[in-house]
Amino acid sequence: MPGNTFGKLFRVTTWxxxxxxAVGAVIDGCPPGISLAPEDVQHDLDRRRPGGRFASPRKEPDRVEILSGVFEGRTTGTPISLMVRNHDVRSRDYNELAKTYRPGHADRTFEQKYGFRDWRGGGRSSARETVGRVAAGAVARRFLEGEGVRVRGYTLALGSVACDRGAMDLDRADENPFFCPDPKAAQAMEELVAQVRSEGDSLGGVVEVVAWGLPPGLGEPVFDKLDARLGAALFSIGAVKGVEIGSGFQAARKRGSENNDPVTREGYASNHAGGVLGGLSSGMELVVRVAVKPIPSISKEQATVDRDGTPRTIRIGGRHDVSAVPRIVPVCEAMVLLTLADFMLFPYPYRLKHR
Amino acid sequence: MPGNTFGKLFRVTTWxxxxxxAVGAVIDGCPPGISLAPEDVQHDLDRRRPGGRFASPRKEPDRVEILSGVFEGRTTGTPISLMVRNHDVRSRDYNELAKTYRPGHADRTFEQKYGFRDWRGGGRSSARETVGRVAAGAVARRFLEGEGVRVRGYTLALGSVACDRGAMDLDRADENPFFCPDPKAAQAMEELVAQVRSEGDSLGGVVEVVAWGLPPGLGEPVFDKLDARLGAALFSIGAVKGVEIGSGFQAARKRGSENNDPVTREGYASNHAGGVLGGLSSGMELVVRVAVKPIPSISKEQATVDRDGTPRTIRIGGRHDVSAVPRIVPVCEAMVLLTLADFMLFPYPYRLKHR
Amino acid sequence: MPGNTFGKLFRVTTWxxxxxxAVGAVIDGCPPGISLAPEDVQHDLDRRRPGGRFASPRKEPDRVEILSGVFEGRTTGTPISLMVRNHDVRSRDYNELAKTYRPGHADRTFEQKYGFRDWRGGGRSSARETVGRVAAGAVARRFLEGEGVRVRGYTLALGSVACDRGAMDLDRADENPFFCPDPKAAQAMEELVAQVRSEGDSLGGVVEVVAWGLPPGLGEPVFDKLDARLGAALFSIGAVKGVEIGSGFQAARKRGSENNDPVTREGYASNHAGGVLGGLSSGMELVVRVAVKPIPSISKEQATVDRDGTPRTIRIGGRHDVSAVPRIVPVCEAMVLLTLADFMLFPYPYRLKHR
Amino acid sequence: MPGNTFGKLFRVTTWxxxxxxAVGAVIDGCPPGISLAPEDVQHDLDRRRPGGRFASPRKEPDRVEILSGVFEGRTTGTPISLMVRNHDVRSRDYNELAKTYRPGHADRTFEQKYGFRDWRGGGRSSARETVGRVAAGAVARRFLEGEGVRVRGYTLALGSVACDRGAMDLDRADENPFFCPDPKAAQAMEELVAQVRSEGDSLGGVVEVVAWGLPPGLGEPVFDKLDARLGAALFSIGAVKGVEIGSGFQAARKRGSENNDPVTREGYASNHAGGVLGGLSSGMELVVRVAVKPIPSISKEQATVDRDGTPRTIRIGGRHDVSAVPRIVPVCEAMVLLTLADFMLFPYPYRLKHR
Structure with missing residues (x-):
């Protein structure tokens, strides 16, 4: 099966x-009877476009239209088609790029796969593709809210600037353009971005997403464990080069006696597992982190070749962000939302509860 | 869909x-005409059971039987059923565990999902389940060899002992029981394991898997990118808590000018991408790493509860490994093999080449 | 998985x-490099709306818009999103139907499944839904044409009027509003329709679809045999109550010596099999037939109940066709096209030929 | 995806x-907690082998072994692996058939797809393959029984001998080797079989399957309607050339006023729909029929060619049944059982009931 569909029971196809x-998404399998208005989707699309001064100046009004699947303000159980028209599509900025491969981009690999490519702005491999994910994620969020599940992402690190876990307050993450829960770190991020922008370079970062309220038992052993599906979900985002659950790579250096979470009547005395045991949700907070690579589009000169194999140098001008962080945060949230919505529709443990 | 099937065109169902x-696997979609003998599968099963003195003393002869799909020594294109009988199934060791939840295991989450569980030796969530993966992976390896693709895994770190990249020689990884390519590190690992075993504790580690010979263009944007499927594949292994591709989490701290791989006529001047660009294979070496948590079964005393919620302490005796590394190495290889075999059957770029 | 997606490698999601x-479809997996213009799709959409005097007077301009997946007139390998705006949506005709169940329709079963329903014009269970199928089928047709495969549907019978096989000329099927290849039968159909319309009743019929140029070996034993997938494809059309391949129900009354097709060097001396042997295409013409039930919307009085269970009578007025035939013919064609396009992308026999 | 898996949530892979x-099946997604013993499966396997004097004298003890997924007599929610060893595999009967194509069989099409074939007894395209279906169907039956759903198949016609609907008593269908509910017809069938056997020829027939107790709302519009999935299920059986639901092909000749089922408070006043409205179960009896072609293996001389294309004549001797009916009856039942079990696990209407 081709790869533009995510999920099995709550199924999203983006295009x-x-x-x-235009860009858009079709959701097949959304439960019926959920109250849904365009504003619900618009809210998450707007988060993807913080509009702060560090964001791309490219204008994206991104007005979503709900084309099907909703009747009298409620989902009907039939496919929900969401569309956002592309407005600011000045392909002239990119004309020179039709023949030269941008380092760190999918230009040549797309040609190797398909024979040719839509080179305008990266075509399908542009971050613009994530609009469909965020729109669909917003619908998943509406469903999950009704089930008592909440999902929140934020920036843990931007380049060398990392949050101090002791100083983090998730409620303050929306107060700065970085979705950064540590106000002091947010300040340092601002300075770092200004400096790197002036150098014509770019930055990577680390994003964390947390989910609360999951019932225990979500996940489908052995290949569709909750963590396996989250891994697929997050690695499917363009710039992601690493994913961790709970203690993640630190677990590799720990002893079992340190890393095991003692079992209590209500749950667990610690959460090194990050909310997943044996591929199933444990009922604890779900905690995942992703490593985001620096944006490959930089105005510094880089070595490359053109379609004929002739060596070229390239400077990528235009309206690029300095980092995929923070705009990737709502995308990471969306992928976690879509993963969880999907598992919430699997027969077990739900049926057990209602027998 | 329930979770015991992996892949879309090269499809494996384990049980x-x-x-x-018994344990086993059914492979549906293996190309016809591939020479396959039980010994081919046996070889990989034997690697999963190094038999060194650090391995579990539990005896697992693990003789594979090919029940279908092969005629006159060649695959026919019909399902290949592989079975390994369980021999050493003394469930008496585990009888006390029927009612008490082992920390770090899936005991309680399985009950929360399914209502009850096969508590003997962890049931389906036992590492024994990976026999089916390794057997199927061996068939994938036969297919991929014919296509010029080679896959190799090894141990990068065990607890605090890490390989020195400069001292690594992959050809020597099979000379020690750790699949460790740095002989000096292997020596230190041996000492560490002896010490941790005496403490009744356990160790985590880091495994790296590399693939050579991939054609460019493998992967299915946007949700089934090569890295997304690898992420799912590797996170589906019990003890894995983190996955990285190429520069991984280090990419988060780099500048774009450092992390981008300059494009050359033949390929790329570096490989921070780890062989994946835009979710498609680039033609460079594929490089993935996984973080393996310490085995949760330890003989040190741990706090837990029983099915009634009454607090208990538990010491897990018996014949447990000190670490999932190195036995997890062939399992990681198997999951990479299965992922790649699957993508090799997708229509593009294959059809392009033969038009 | 919810049911709005058809196909595995050439995958269509309608909404x-x-x-x-609006209504539409997203095609994921269409091969790259196929020349595609809106007119190609429009042509098939127009066939679905013959505009003859027996067709519904409801106006459906049905202008298709291609929203993605095509660049410089060629498919790119990325999802192709097709949209047709709904124009003539006067739901006032239907207002009285919000509470009363129409016999032969899905009104009550939709409520039983989803809890409520979009009652306007049948909502998702309206024949309007087939616009997406026909649009996607037109894209499949473009792909198949390039592979030498041709698909053609026509009306075999309308109510009691059946074609005389000896008088059939497929090239003349487009000369009458019934897609009827027997001009005399077409004349009789016209008269029958006029009479039944005046009675306020409706008619069923039989449609046949033929495909030429299939390579031998298409189909995926054992559950996704070519005939099994065709059966699913055709039964998924609203009004279809029966499907036959080749000699179909007549085969039940034949002897083996009559029904077997003698094998020749080039093919087979007869085609009772209808082009499918062991679930695989034989290289002969593919021949399928469907039984279409009479349209349930009739102006004759019928007994029913309302949502409260109170007995009611109902007369369904408005702009309804007398029969789903002939407008269902392009829909049947579309489903055969989508089925064949899908199988054409499976690895075998294609890879064998190009090894 | 290759074709040896059926179902989406109750998923069966046969091999x-x-x-x-050996032959077998793996069931993934069977609900946990269902009481299951080998005898439950054995019972249905034995029905597939009536042992009457019209059945093949080939001995098939067909002892099933449950290899996984059951603990203390109950299903655990993990994959259930079922295996039946092949005993009577004298391939010498078939040796001459390695090079000559049998008319009406998949010999040449398998070679065209896969390049070569396991010619022993038809290999994978043998009716022997249906053992896995029937075994898995027996497990589905156990699940459905607990949900109040019952499925029963029987023979409606064998060659020219058809049941008289007025004389049918389903409870008597097991009293004769034909699963024929009309005792008089059963008598005539016996005579017909004796005669056709003596002629070295074979017979087709018609099988009907009925299901009682389905909740309304099963089915997944628009492509996975209940009838669409049943169509796929039944057409996937080797000898099936036609499938009907409810009034089937007769509907094509009816008026809407005759064919519509009046709606009542409790259900419907008639059941021309066969229990399916808009692709969803209506709560009425589900009624499907299949046309079974005459067995192609006949001892009469037939014209064919060998692998080199040289014309040959062939007489197929050995231990063949005169008709796939009645042994196909339990296979048809199995496919209906598997289809219904699958839909019973879909989220709606189940969740609605338990909200």
């Missing part, structure tokens, strides 16, 4: 290119 | 519990 | 309700 | 060839 007429 | 009659 | 803003 | 070591 659209950076400079085509 | 079996630790103390049931 | 949209009769009286919502 | 095995006629003359390989």
């Amino acid at each position: 659209g290119e950076s400079h085509g007429p | 079996g519990e630790s103390h049931g009659p | 949209g309700e009769s009286h919502g803003p | 095995g060839e006629s003359h390989g070591p």
